[in-house]
């Protein structure tokens with residue numbers, strides 16, 4: 001098999017399309033012939049060496065879709081020959097090894113590219129809103145970076161739950177697209193004051209749930225926009241990690257919640273089963289739609305990383321893996 005290997009962290013030039021050993025599944029693992037792989041912001045940090053706790057070498061990629069080629073003896077989620085989408089490290093490759101609980105059947109009629117856009121962003125947004133943030137019908141929810149892969153999934157999940165949703169982005173073109181997917185209100189956080197706009201939009205009430213992903217640049221304005229008893233759910237720090245805010249949040253009983261689907265003790269026992277039973281059905285009946293911005297050949301991984309840095313994308317950038 002071949003895959004995008006990083007032996008030494010650094011710039012885009014450190015990514016090498018390398019020959020690698022074929023995967024052999026352990027008893028709870030699944031080997032997949034990869035057809036498409038989703039690109040994530042986190043991979044640009046992984047390649048650069050600024051992703052917390054990661055050592056090299058690594059094969060890039062965190063999710064994808066394809067056909068099951070081998071399974072371990074305890075696997076119950078799929079069988080050889082099944083078309084699946086999945087979450088798993090090393091997906092920017094011709095083959096990938098995943099845990100059985102991360103294999104999801106590719107919905108009828110979906111392309112492999114759609115499947116590759118339904119993993120990490122959706123699991124993260126599901127964990128954030130369904131498990132950690134506890135979003136309820138009628139809640140006022142702000143989603144930072146609404147055009148991101150996680151943000152476009154969070155928008156659809158929050159709307160399906162009956163929430164009122166305001167999204168933020170740095171560019172008006174991305175905000176306009178979010179309207180097409182059901183956002184109730186939008187804020188360009190580069191040109192508008194987030195706290196003032198939230199208070200105008202909610203008649204002075206504020207937010208019940210704040211999905212925080214940018215960090216340093218916008219954290220204090222999001223926290224100041226929260227309603228009493230509001231829940232801030234932090235899952236990213238694209239714009240920097242060092243944040244200053246006033247502890248007067250205690251007087252408003254605001255809850256600061258943080259999460260990582262990699263390390264959460266609730267992810268496998270709670271997020272995966274509810275995603276499998278509830279979210280998969282909403283994918284099948286067309287309520288949930290993975291959003292694809294661009295499909296590139298897997299050979300164009302450098303361009304994919306450039307696009308993440310340029311920040312014009314709405315939804316997922318996909319790498320298609322040719323089948324020969």
Ligand SMILES: NC(=O)c1ccc[n+]([C@@H]2O[C@H](COP(=O)([O-])OP(=O)(O)OC[C@H]3O[C@@H](n4cnc5c(N)ncnc54)[C@H](OP(=O)(O)O)[C@@H]3O)[C@@H](O)[C@H]2O)c1
Pocket residue numbers: 039040041042120121124145146147148149150151168169170171174213214234235236237238239240259260261262308309311312313315
């Ligand atoms: N906690 C978890 O378990 C978990 C799992 C998956 C992803 N995440 C996090 O979720 C966030 C979104 O990930 P994604 O893969 O969906 O991202 P993505 O599709 O690549 O979008 C990232 C967006 O973040 C915004 N952004 C703000 N400051 C930025 C900066 N300095 N550099 C790059 N982008 C910046 C940009 O939108 P605007 O320009 O419109 O602001 C950008 O388009 C990331 O923070 C990621 O680390 C967390």
